[in-house]
Amino acid sequence: RQSLASLSQALYSLRRALEGPAPDLIDARTDTVAVRANRIDVDALKLDAACTEECDAGRRRSLELYSGAFLDDLAIDTEEGYSEWRAAEHARLEGLAVMAGTQLMEGWERRPEDADMALVDRLLSIDPYNEPAMRVRMTRLALSGRPAAAIEAADGFAATLDAELGIT
16 A cells, blocks of 8 residues: 555656646556656667668767766666666667767778768767777878878877777
8 A cells, every 4th residue: 555655646746747848748547657658759769779770870870879878867876776777778878889880980991081070089989999980080080181190099099008908
């Protein structure tokens, strides 16, 4: 009885909070409580979908959708297992974004003129050791008439690999 009363109170509070922005978001029945999926926008689900697309557009979207640490701003420390689930989901989503980005970079290595430097930098911010992204970055810098910047990028990458991974 106590659990049902707590659930009822929580649903009441949630409905009151959502009255203005999303009055019909919660679908509560006698035996189920659900969120109406057609009323929400979940970037993690969009990232999953974009990663299944076998084209550059999907790969680009994957990098654009990945926004960093999964649910980093939501702390539910009292829930057992939440931290482990969140860490695993973060690793999975980051892995999807890196895989899609790496595939995009590998295509751009063959066609560097198509490379979007903002997405190259985005992938390098997620995975600073991503060699295809670094090769695309250096190639684009060299092709744009900035060979010194390309060499500086290569030296910086080598220094990072040496300092952080002990790879010369």
